[in-house]
Amino acid sequence: MAVKDRDRFSTATRIRLLGEQTAARVYRSQTKRQARRSRLTSRAALLALVMCSLIVALAYPIRAYVSQRAEIADLEREKAQARQRVEQLRDLKARWQDDAYAEQQIRQRLHYVMPGETGYIVIDPAAAKQARADLVAADRPWYANVWDGIDTSDASDR
Incomplete structure (x- = not known):
């Protein structure tokens, strides 16, 4: 021990x-x-x-x-x-x-x-011109008015 x-x-x-x-x-x-x-x-x-x-x-x-x-x-x-x-x-x-x-x-x-x-x-000259154009447009065939609208929009783009 x-x-x-x-x-x-x-x-x-x-x-x-x-x-x-x-x-x-x-x-x-x-x-x-x-x-x-x-x-x-x-x-x-x-x-x-x-x-x-x-x-x-x-x-x-x-x-x-x-x-x-x-x-x-x-x-x-x-x-x-x-x-x-x-x-x-x-x-x-x-x-x-x-x-x-x-x-x-x-x-x-x-x-x-x-x-x-x-x-x-007093009438605005541009408005009078537009009114005359509308009267002339009424006497023409519709397709002539369409072509005029196309020409006008084409001229405004330039």
Whole structure:
């Protein structure tokens, strides 16, 4: 037994025991880390799966919400434009209620003159030329008018 006791207290035996204990501690810590890593990995995977499913589940309602908000904004803009148009028409109606405005418009649009006035109409030379061309075109065959239109458009391109 003395040899065993001596072996037990020898430096080589102590170093060997320390090495084994250290190796056992390192092994235990590595397995704990691996267990923690695997747990974190499974938790992370589960969290990622939940987040992806939430994103997929909420994608359509959010898209519908955004498109409805855009449609509401468009309708509000149209409503404001319609209100503005209504105000313009009310102003125009109020102007037409005034006899002086109605008389001015009648004289301007229908070329009416008051008794004792002389009415003049100034005709634009280009418009008069076009009117004469239209009268001449009515007397010619249709195919001649087509060719004249082609020639006129060809000349305007140059």
